[in-house]
Amino acid sequence: MNQMIYRLLLFASLLGLLAGCASPATSAIPTAIPPEILPTIIAQTAESANRAASETAFALLAEVTPTNTRRPTSTFTPAPTFTSTSIPGHKQAAIMITSPGAMSKVISPITLNMDIATGKSKIVQVDLYGEDGRLLTRTLKRNVPTSTEGVLQTIKVTFEIRAASELGRLTVSTQDEFGRVQSLNSVRLVLLSSGLEEINTPGSPYEPIRVFAPAPKDSPSGGILNLRMDLWPFNLKPVIAELIDPEGKSLGLRFISVSHINPQMIETTIPYNISEPVSARLTIRQDDDRIPGLFYLYSQEVLLTP
Structure with missing residues:
Protein backbone atom coordinates (compact mmCIF):
# COMPACT_ATOMS: atom_id res chain seq x y z
CA MET A 1 0.00 0.00 0.00
CA ASN A 2 2.75 2.41 0.96
CA GLN A 3 4.58 1.28 -2.09
CA MET A 4 1.57 2.26 -4.27
CA ILE A 5 1.22 5.73 -2.75
CA TYR A 6 4.91 6.36 -3.21
CA ARG A 7 4.68 5.57 -6.92
CA LEU A 8 1.69 7.87 -7.41
CA LEU A 9 3.48 10.78 -5.76
CA LEU A 10 6.56 10.17 -7.86
CA PHE A 11 4.44 10.16 -11.05
CA ALA A 12 2.77 13.43 -10.08
CA SER A 13 6.12 15.04 -9.39
CA LEU A 14 7.39 14.02 -12.79
CA LEU A 15 4.30 15.54 -14.47
CA GLY A 16 4.87 18.84 -12.63
CA LEU A 17 8.50 18.90 -13.65
CA LEU A 18 7.56 18.36 -17.30
CA ALA A 19 5.01 21.15 -17.15
CA GLY A 20 7.58 23.61 -15.75
CA CYS A 21 10.09 22.79 -18.47
CA ALA A 22 7.57 23.45 -21.32
CA SER A 23 7.94 26.75 -23.37
CA PRO A 24 5.37 29.48 -22.58
CA ALA A 25 2.69 30.15 -25.20
CA THR A 26 3.53 33.11 -27.48
CA SER A 27 1.74 34.95 -30.32
CA ALA A 28 2.44 33.94 -33.87
CA ILE A 29 5.43 35.67 -35.49
CA PRO A 30 4.36 37.62 -38.68
CA THR A 31 5.61 36.26 -41.90
CA ALA A 32 8.52 38.27 -43.33
CA ILE A 33 7.65 40.51 -46.39
CA PRO A 34 9.60 39.60 -49.52
CA PRO A 35 12.09 42.40 -50.35
CA GLU A 36 10.95 42.70 -54.00
CA ILE A 37 7.41 43.95 -53.09
CA LEU A 38 8.36 46.10 -50.09
CA PRO A 39 8.60 49.45 -52.11
CA THR A 40 5.13 48.90 -53.61
CA ILE A 41 3.57 48.35 -50.21
CA ILE A 42 5.27 51.48 -48.81
CA ALA A 43 3.96 53.61 -51.72
CA GLN A 44 0.42 52.26 -51.29
CA THR A 45 0.58 52.97 -47.59
CA ALA A 46 1.73 56.57 -48.20
CA GLU A 47 -1.04 57.13 -50.79
CA SER A 48 -3.65 55.86 -48.34
CA ALA A 49 -2.30 58.15 -45.66
CA ASN A 50 -2.42 61.19 -48.00
CA ARG A 51 -5.99 60.37 -49.07
CA ALA A 52 -7.10 60.05 -45.50
CA ALA A 53 -5.45 63.34 -44.59
CA SER A 54 -7.09 65.12 -47.57
CA GLU A 55 -10.53 63.76 -46.71
CA THR A 56 -10.06 64.92 -43.14
CA ALA A 57 -8.99 68.39 -44.30
CA PHE A 58 -11.99 68.74 -46.66
CA ALA A 59 -14.28 67.60 -43.91
CA LEU A 60 -12.87 70.25 -41.61
CA LEU A 61 -13.22 72.95 -44.30
CA ALA A 62 -16.81 71.99 -44.99
CA GLU A 63 -17.63 72.48 -41.38
CA VAL A 64 -16.25 76.06 -41.36
CA THR A 65 -19.10 78.57 -41.82
CA PRO A 66 -17.92 81.77 -43.52
CA THR A 67 -18.68 84.97 -41.66
CA ASN A 68 -20.33 87.75 -43.70
CA THR A 69 -18.40 90.95 -43.13
CA ARG A 70 -20.51 94.01 -43.92
CA ARG A 71 -18.84 96.33 -46.33
CA PRO A 72 -19.03 100.05 -45.68
CA THR A 73 -22.09 101.55 -47.33
CA SER A 74 -21.29 104.33 -49.78
CA THR A 75 -23.35 107.44 -49.24
CA PHE A 76 -24.78 109.00 -52.43
CA THR A 77 -23.88 112.66 -52.70
CA PRO A 78 -25.99 114.49 -55.29
CA ALA A 79 -24.11 116.42 -57.93
CA PRO A 80 -24.52 120.17 -57.77
CA THR A 81 -27.60 121.23 -59.67
CA PHE A 82 -27.48 124.35 -61.80
CA THR A 83 -30.32 126.60 -60.70
CA SER A 84 -31.04 129.91 -62.37
CA THR A 85 -32.01 131.49 -59.07
CA SER A 86 -33.23 134.80 -60.42
CA ILE A 87 -34.38 133.93 -63.94
CA PRO A 208 -32.24 136.66 -69.71
CA ILE A 209 -31.67 140.21 -68.41
CA ARG A 210 -33.18 141.97 -65.43
CA VAL A 211 -32.10 145.55 -64.77
CA PHE A 212 -32.18 146.63 -61.13
CA ALA A 213 -30.62 150.03 -61.70
CA PRO A 214 -31.54 152.37 -63.14
CA ALA A 215 -35.15 151.77 -62.11
CA PRO A 216 -37.88 152.90 -64.55
CA LYS A 217 -38.48 156.16 -62.65
CA ASP A 218 -34.82 156.98 -62.04
CA SER A 219 -33.19 159.96 -63.77
CA PRO A 220 -29.42 159.53 -63.87
CA SER A 221 -27.42 162.73 -63.71
CA GLY A 222 -23.85 163.95 -63.59
CA GLY A 223 -22.78 162.22 -66.80
CA ILE A 224 -22.66 158.74 -65.24
CA LEU A 225 -25.31 156.03 -65.43
CA ASN A 226 -24.87 153.30 -62.82
CA LEU A 227 -25.94 149.96 -64.28
CA ARG A 228 -26.73 146.95 -62.11
CA MET A 229 -28.30 143.92 -63.73
CA ASP A 230 -28.76 140.18 -63.56
CA LEU A 231 -27.45 138.64 -66.79
CA TRP A 232 -27.69 135.17 -68.30
CA PRO A 233 -25.51 135.42 -71.43
CA PHE A 234 -26.03 133.26 -74.51
CA ASN A 235 -22.31 132.91 -75.20
CA LEU A 236 -18.91 134.33 -74.23
CA LYS A 237 -18.99 137.28 -76.58
CA PRO A 238 -18.96 140.72 -74.90
CA VAL A 239 -22.26 142.18 -73.81
CA ILE A 240 -22.71 145.76 -75.02
CA ALA A 241 -24.65 148.33 -72.99
CA GLU A 242 -25.44 151.52 -74.88
CA LEU A 243 -27.46 154.72 -74.47
CA ILE A 244 -29.21 155.84 -77.69
CA ASP A 245 -31.08 159.12 -78.19
CA PRO A 246 -34.30 159.49 -80.27
CA GLU A 247 -32.27 160.27 -83.41
CA GLY A 248 -30.37 157.02 -83.09
CA LYS A 249 -27.16 158.68 -81.87
CA SER A 250 -25.04 156.86 -79.29
CA LEU A 251 -24.66 158.86 -76.06
CA GLY A 252 -22.55 156.34 -74.16
CA LEU A 253 -21.20 152.81 -74.55
CA ARG A 254 -19.83 150.07 -72.31
CA PHE A 255 -18.37 146.66 -73.29
CA ILE A 256 -18.88 144.02 -70.61
CA SER A 257 -16.63 140.95 -70.65
CA VAL A 258 -18.25 137.57 -70.02
CA SER A 259 -16.23 134.71 -68.52
CA HIS A 260 -18.98 132.07 -68.20
CA ILE A 261 -22.54 131.51 -69.38
CA ASN A 262 -24.17 131.06 -65.98
CA PRO A 263 -26.43 133.74 -64.49
CA GLN A 264 -24.32 136.53 -63.01
CA MET A 265 -24.73 139.92 -61.42
CA ILE A 266 -23.15 142.78 -63.36
CA GLU A 267 -22.37 146.22 -61.95
CA THR A 268 -20.80 148.84 -64.17
CA THR A 269 -21.16 152.46 -65.33
CA ILE A 270 -21.89 154.13 -68.64
CA PRO A 271 -20.49 157.65 -69.09
CA TYR A 272 -22.52 160.08 -71.19
CA ASN A 273 -22.30 163.75 -72.18
CA ILE A 274 -25.45 165.84 -72.74
CA SER A 275 -26.40 169.51 -72.30
CA GLU A 276 -30.13 169.02 -71.72
CA PRO A 277 -32.46 166.23 -70.54
CA VAL A 278 -32.80 163.41 -73.07
CA SER A 279 -35.24 160.51 -73.20
CA ALA A 280 -32.72 157.85 -74.15
CA ARG A 281 -33.09 154.12 -74.65
CA LEU A 282 -30.77 151.90 -72.63
CA THR A 283 -30.03 148.87 -74.82
CA ILE A 284 -28.18 145.74 -73.73
CA ARG A 285 -27.25 143.35 -76.51
CA GLN A 286 -25.07 140.38 -77.46
CA ASP A 287 -23.92 139.11 -80.86
CA ASP A 288 -24.19 135.56 -82.13
CA ASP A 289 -21.04 133.47 -81.72
CA ARG A 290 -21.88 131.13 -84.63
CA ILE A 291 -23.48 133.29 -87.31
CA PRO A 292 -22.47 136.96 -87.83
CA GLY A 293 -25.00 139.41 -86.48
CA LEU A 294 -27.04 140.33 -83.44
CA PHE A 295 -28.57 137.52 -81.38
CA TYR A 296 -30.40 139.30 -78.55
CA LEU A 297 -31.31 142.82 -77.40
CA TYR A 298 -33.10 144.13 -74.32
CA SER A 299 -34.00 147.77 -73.80
CA GLN A 300 -35.80 150.20 -71.56
CA GLU A 301 -36.33 153.96 -71.60
CA VAL A 302 -34.38 156.17 -69.24
CA LEU A 303 -34.47 159.95 -68.75
CA LEU A 304 -30.93 161.31 -68.71
CA THR A 305 -30.16 164.67 -67.16
CA PRO A 306 -26.92 166.65 -67.41
Whole structure:
Protein backbone atom coordinates (compact mmCIF):
# COMPACT_ATOMS: atom_id res chain seq x y z
CA MET A 1 0.00 0.00 0.00
CA ASN A 2 2.75 2.41 0.96
CA GLN A 3 4.58 1.28 -2.09
CA MET A 4 1.57 2.26 -4.27
CA ILE A 5 1.22 5.73 -2.75
CA TYR A 6 4.91 6.36 -3.21
CA ARG A 7 4.68 5.57 -6.92
CA LEU A 8 1.69 7.87 -7.41
CA LEU A 9 3.48 10.78 -5.76
CA LEU A 10 6.56 10.17 -7.86
CA PHE A 11 4.44 10.16 -11.05
CA ALA A 12 2.77 13.43 -10.08
CA SER A 13 6.12 15.04 -9.39
CA LEU A 14 7.39 14.02 -12.79
CA LEU A 15 4.30 15.54 -14.47
CA GLY A 16 4.87 18.84 -12.63
CA LEU A 17 8.50 18.90 -13.65
CA LEU A 18 7.56 18.36 -17.30
CA ALA A 19 5.01 21.15 -17.15
CA GLY A 20 7.58 23.61 -15.75
CA CYS A 21 10.09 22.79 -18.47
CA ALA A 22 7.57 23.45 -21.32
CA SER A 23 7.94 26.75 -23.37
CA PRO A 24 5.37 29.48 -22.58
CA ALA A 25 2.69 30.15 -25.20
CA THR A 26 3.53 33.11 -27.48
CA SER A 27 1.74 34.95 -30.32
CA ALA A 28 2.44 33.94 -33.87
CA ILE A 29 5.43 35.67 -35.49
CA PRO A 30 4.36 37.62 -38.68
CA THR A 31 5.61 36.26 -41.90
CA ALA A 32 8.52 38.27 -43.33
CA ILE A 33 7.65 40.51 -46.39
CA PRO A 34 9.60 39.60 -49.52
CA PRO A 35 12.09 42.40 -50.35
CA GLU A 36 10.95 42.70 -54.00
CA ILE A 37 7.41 43.95 -53.09
CA LEU A 38 8.36 46.10 -50.09
CA PRO A 39 8.60 49.45 -52.11
CA THR A 40 5.13 48.90 -53.61
CA ILE A 41 3.57 48.35 -50.21
CA ILE A 42 5.27 51.48 -48.81
CA ALA A 43 3.96 53.61 -51.72
CA GLN A 44 0.42 52.26 -51.29
CA THR A 45 0.58 52.97 -47.59
CA ALA A 46 1.73 56.57 -48.20
CA GLU A 47 -1.04 57.13 -50.79
CA SER A 48 -3.65 55.86 -48.34
CA ALA A 49 -2.30 58.15 -45.66
CA ASN A 50 -2.42 61.19 -48.00
CA ARG A 51 -5.99 60.37 -49.07
CA ALA A 52 -7.10 60.05 -45.50
CA ALA A 53 -5.45 63.34 -44.59
CA SER A 54 -7.09 65.12 -47.57
CA GLU A 55 -10.53 63.76 -46.71
CA THR A 56 -10.06 64.92 -43.14
CA ALA A 57 -8.99 68.39 -44.30
CA PHE A 58 -11.99 68.74 -46.66
CA ALA A 59 -14.28 67.60 -43.91
CA LEU A 60 -12.87 70.25 -41.61
CA LEU A 61 -13.22 72.95 -44.30
CA ALA A 62 -16.81 71.99 -44.99
CA GLU A 63 -17.63 72.48 -41.38
CA VAL A 64 -16.25 76.06 -41.36
CA THR A 65 -19.10 78.57 -41.82
CA PRO A 66 -17.92 81.77 -43.52
CA THR A 67 -18.68 84.97 -41.66
CA ASN A 68 -20.33 87.75 -43.70
CA THR A 69 -18.40 90.95 -43.13
CA ARG A 70 -20.51 94.01 -43.92
CA ARG A 71 -18.84 96.33 -46.33
CA PRO A 72 -19.03 100.05 -45.68
CA THR A 73 -22.09 101.55 -47.33
CA SER A 74 -21.29 104.33 -49.78
CA THR A 75 -23.35 107.44 -49.24
CA PHE A 76 -24.78 109.00 -52.43
CA THR A 77 -23.88 112.66 -52.70
CA PRO A 78 -25.99 114.49 -55.29
CA ALA A 79 -24.11 116.42 -57.93
CA PRO A 80 -24.52 120.17 -57.77
CA THR A 81 -27.60 121.23 -59.67
CA PHE A 82 -27.48 124.35 -61.80
CA THR A 83 -30.32 126.60 -60.70
CA SER A 84 -31.04 129.91 -62.37
CA THR A 85 -32.01 131.49 -59.07
CA SER A 86 -33.23 134.80 -60.42
CA ILE A 87 -34.38 133.93 -63.94
CA PRO A 88 -37.91 132.82 -62.88
CA GLY A 89 -38.31 136.27 -61.31
CA HIS A 90 -37.53 137.99 -64.59
CA LYS A 91 -40.25 139.35 -66.82
CA GLN A 92 -41.68 137.26 -69.62
CA ALA A 93 -39.64 137.81 -72.74
CA ALA A 94 -40.92 140.65 -74.90
CA ILE A 95 -40.40 138.31 -77.86
CA MET A 96 -41.10 134.74 -76.80
CA ILE A 97 -40.60 132.31 -79.70
CA THR A 98 -42.79 129.31 -78.86
CA SER A 99 -42.09 127.36 -82.07
CA PRO A 100 -39.82 126.24 -83.60
CA GLY A 101 -37.42 125.56 -80.72
CA ALA A 102 -33.65 125.81 -80.92
CA MET A 103 -31.96 123.58 -83.53
CA SER A 104 -35.25 122.39 -85.00
CA LYS A 105 -34.98 120.93 -88.51
CA VAL A 106 -37.28 122.94 -90.74
CA ILE A 107 -38.30 123.13 -94.38
CA SER A 108 -39.84 126.09 -96.20
CA PRO A 109 -42.11 127.68 -95.18
CA ILE A 110 -41.26 127.91 -91.47
CA THR A 111 -44.30 128.27 -89.23
CA LEU A 112 -43.17 130.82 -86.64
CA ASN A 113 -45.31 131.01 -83.50
CA MET A 114 -44.59 133.64 -80.87
CA ASP A 115 -45.97 135.67 -78.01
CA ILE A 116 -44.78 139.21 -78.65
CA ALA A 117 -45.08 142.65 -77.05
CA THR A 118 -44.73 145.09 -79.93
CA GLY A 119 -43.37 148.60 -79.77
CA LYS A 120 -45.25 151.77 -80.59
CA SER A 121 -44.38 151.31 -84.25
CA LYS A 122 -46.63 148.20 -84.31
CA ILE A 123 -44.13 146.57 -86.68
CA VAL A 124 -42.67 143.09 -86.26
CA GLN A 125 -39.62 142.28 -88.39
CA VAL A 126 -38.56 138.68 -89.05
CA ASP A 127 -35.15 138.01 -90.61
CA LEU A 128 -33.73 134.63 -91.62
CA TYR A 129 -29.95 134.39 -92.00
CA GLY A 130 -27.81 131.64 -93.51
CA GLU A 131 -24.79 130.14 -91.79
CA ASP A 132 -22.45 132.70 -93.39
CA GLY A 133 -24.56 135.64 -92.22
CA ARG A 134 -26.29 136.34 -95.55
CA LEU A 135 -29.92 137.48 -95.37
CA LEU A 136 -32.13 134.78 -96.87
CA THR A 137 -35.47 136.49 -96.36
CA ARG A 138 -37.10 139.38 -94.49
CA THR A 139 -40.74 139.59 -93.48
CA LEU A 140 -42.46 142.69 -92.08
CA LYS A 141 -45.79 142.43 -90.30
CA ARG A 142 -47.45 145.78 -89.68
CA ASN A 143 -50.23 146.97 -87.42
CA VAL A 144 -49.63 144.27 -84.85
CA PRO A 145 -51.75 145.04 -81.75
CA THR A 146 -49.76 146.49 -78.88
CA SER A 147 -49.89 144.88 -75.47
CA THR A 148 -47.53 144.85 -72.52
CA GLU A 149 -48.57 141.24 -71.83
CA GLY A 150 -47.83 140.04 -75.35
CA VAL A 151 -49.92 139.06 -78.35
CA LEU A 152 -49.93 135.64 -80.03
CA GLN A 153 -48.72 135.83 -83.61
CA THR A 154 -48.07 133.31 -86.39
CA ILE A 155 -45.93 134.17 -89.40
CA LYS A 156 -44.96 131.99 -92.37
CA VAL A 157 -41.30 132.40 -93.35
CA THR A 158 -40.31 131.11 -96.79
CA PHE A 159 -36.71 130.48 -97.81
CA GLU A 160 -34.59 128.75 -100.40
CA ILE A 161 -31.10 127.27 -100.02
CA ARG A 162 -28.81 125.55 -102.52
CA ALA A 163 -27.30 123.02 -100.13
CA ALA A 164 -29.22 120.07 -98.72
CA SER A 165 -29.02 121.70 -95.29
CA GLU A 166 -27.31 124.51 -93.43
CA LEU A 167 -27.38 126.27 -90.10
CA GLY A 168 -29.56 129.34 -89.94
CA ARG A 169 -30.73 131.99 -87.49
CA LEU A 170 -34.29 133.27 -87.26
CA THR A 171 -34.35 136.75 -85.72
CA VAL A 172 -37.46 138.64 -84.59
CA SER A 173 -37.31 142.33 -83.66
CA THR A 174 -39.57 145.25 -82.77
CA GLN A 175 -39.05 149.02 -82.93
CA ASP A 176 -40.25 152.00 -80.95
CA GLU A 177 -41.86 155.14 -82.40
CA PHE A 178 -38.42 156.57 -83.29
CA GLY A 179 -37.30 153.48 -85.20
CA ARG A 180 -34.89 152.33 -82.48
CA VAL A 181 -34.73 148.59 -81.89
CA GLN A 182 -36.81 147.92 -78.80
CA SER A 183 -36.52 144.14 -78.49
CA LEU A 184 -34.77 141.39 -80.44
CA ASN A 185 -34.64 137.66 -79.96
CA SER A 186 -33.29 134.79 -82.06
CA VAL A 187 -33.34 131.04 -82.46
CA ARG A 188 -30.89 128.88 -84.41
CA LEU A 189 -32.38 126.37 -86.83
CA VAL A 190 -31.22 123.65 -89.20
CA LEU A 191 -32.56 124.65 -92.61
CA LEU A 192 -33.46 121.78 -94.95
CA SER A 193 -34.05 122.03 -98.68
CA SER A 194 -36.36 119.02 -98.40
CA GLY A 195 -37.23 116.20 -96.04
CA LEU A 196 -39.06 115.82 -92.76
CA GLU A 197 -39.20 118.46 -90.08
CA GLU A 198 -38.16 117.86 -86.47
CA ILE A 199 -39.55 120.59 -84.22
CA ASN A 200 -37.95 120.97 -80.79
CA THR A 201 -39.54 122.48 -77.71
CA PRO A 202 -38.90 126.17 -76.91
CA GLY A 203 -36.39 127.45 -74.38
CA SER A 204 -36.86 129.70 -71.37
CA PRO A 205 -39.87 132.06 -71.61
CA TYR A 206 -38.12 134.74 -69.52
CA GLU A 207 -35.88 137.62 -70.40
CA PRO A 208 -32.24 136.66 -69.71
CA ILE A 209 -31.67 140.21 -68.41
CA ARG A 210 -33.18 141.97 -65.43
CA VAL A 211 -32.10 145.55 -64.77
CA PHE A 212 -32.18 146.63 -61.13
CA ALA A 213 -30.62 150.03 -61.70
CA PRO A 214 -31.54 152.37 -63.14
CA ALA A 215 -35.15 151.77 -62.11
CA PRO A 216 -37.88 152.90 -64.55
CA LYS A 217 -38.48 156.16 -62.65
CA ASP A 218 -34.82 156.98 -62.04
CA SER A 219 -33.19 159.96 -63.77
CA PRO A 220 -29.42 159.53 -63.87
CA SER A 221 -27.42 162.73 -63.71
CA GLY A 222 -23.85 163.95 -63.59
CA GLY A 223 -22.78 162.22 -66.80
CA ILE A 224 -22.66 158.74 -65.24
CA LEU A 225 -25.31 156.03 -65.43
CA ASN A 226 -24.87 153.30 -62.82
CA LEU A 227 -25.94 149.96 -64.28
CA ARG A 228 -26.73 146.95 -62.11
CA MET A 229 -28.30 143.92 -63.73
CA ASP A 230 -28.76 140.18 -63.56
CA LEU A 231 -27.45 138.64 -66.79
CA TRP A 232 -27.69 135.17 -68.30
CA PRO A 233 -25.51 135.42 -71.43
CA PHE A 234 -26.03 133.26 -74.51
CA ASN A 235 -22.31 132.91 -75.20
CA LEU A 236 -18.91 134.33 -74.23
CA LYS A 237 -18.99 137.28 -76.58
CA PRO A 238 -18.96 140.72 -74.90
CA VAL A 239 -22.26 142.18 -73.81
CA ILE A 240 -22.71 145.76 -75.02
CA ALA A 241 -24.65 148.33 -72.99
CA GLU A 242 -25.44 151.52 -74.88
CA LEU A 243 -27.46 154.72 -74.47
CA ILE A 244 -29.21 155.84 -77.69
CA ASP A 245 -31.08 159.12 -78.19
CA PRO A 246 -34.30 159.49 -80.27
CA GLU A 247 -32.27 160.27 -83.41
CA GLY A 248 -30.37 157.02 -83.09
CA LYS A 249 -27.16 158.68 -81.87
CA SER A 250 -25.04 156.86 -79.29
CA LEU A 251 -24.66 158.86 -76.06
CA GLY A 252 -22.55 156.34 -74.16
CA LEU A 253 -21.20 152.81 -74.55
CA ARG A 254 -19.83 150.07 -72.31
CA PHE A 255 -18.37 146.66 -73.29
CA ILE A 256 -18.88 144.02 -70.61
CA SER A 257 -16.63 140.95 -70.65
CA VAL A 258 -18.25 137.57 -70.02
CA SER A 259 -16.23 134.71 -68.52
CA HIS A 260 -18.98 132.07 -68.20
CA ILE A 261 -22.54 131.51 -69.38
CA ASN A 262 -24.17 131.06 -65.98
CA PRO A 263 -26.43 133.74 -64.49
CA GLN A 264 -24.32 136.53 -63.01
CA MET A 265 -24.73 139.92 -61.42
CA ILE A 266 -23.15 142.78 -63.36
CA GLU A 267 -22.37 146.22 -61.95
CA THR A 268 -20.80 148.84 -64.17
CA THR A 269 -21.16 152.46 -65.33
CA ILE A 270 -21.89 154.13 -68.64
CA PRO A 271 -20.49 157.65 -69.09
CA TYR A 272 -22.52 160.08 -71.19
CA ASN A 273 -22.30 163.75 -72.18
CA ILE A 274 -25.45 165.84 -72.74
CA SER A 275 -26.40 169.51 -72.30
CA GLU A 276 -30.13 169.02 -71.72
CA PRO A 277 -32.46 166.23 -70.54
CA VAL A 278 -32.80 163.41 -73.07
CA SER A 279 -35.24 160.51 -73.20
CA ALA A 280 -32.72 157.85 -74.15
CA ARG A 281 -33.09 154.12 -74.65
CA LEU A 282 -30.77 151.90 -72.63
CA THR A 283 -30.03 148.87 -74.82
CA ILE A 284 -28.18 145.74 -73.73
CA ARG A 285 -27.25 143.35 -76.51
CA GLN A 286 -25.07 140.38 -77.46
CA ASP A 287 -23.92 139.11 -80.86
CA ASP A 288 -24.19 135.56 -82.13
CA ASP A 289 -21.04 133.47 -81.72
CA ARG A 290 -21.88 131.13 -84.63
CA ILE A 291 -23.48 133.29 -87.31
CA PRO A 292 -22.47 136.96 -87.83
CA GLY A 293 -25.00 139.41 -86.48
CA LEU A 294 -27.04 140.33 -83.44
CA PHE A 295 -28.57 137.52 -81.38
CA TYR A 296 -30.40 139.30 -78.55
CA LEU A 297 -31.31 142.82 -77.40
CA TYR A 298 -33.10 144.13 -74.32
CA SER A 299 -34.00 147.77 -73.80
CA GLN A 300 -35.80 150.20 -71.56
CA GLU A 301 -36.33 153.96 -71.60
CA VAL A 302 -34.38 156.17 -69.24
CA LEU A 303 -34.47 159.95 -68.75
CA LEU A 304 -30.93 161.31 -68.71
CA THR A 305 -30.16 164.67 -67.16
CA PRO A 306 -26.92 166.65 -67.41
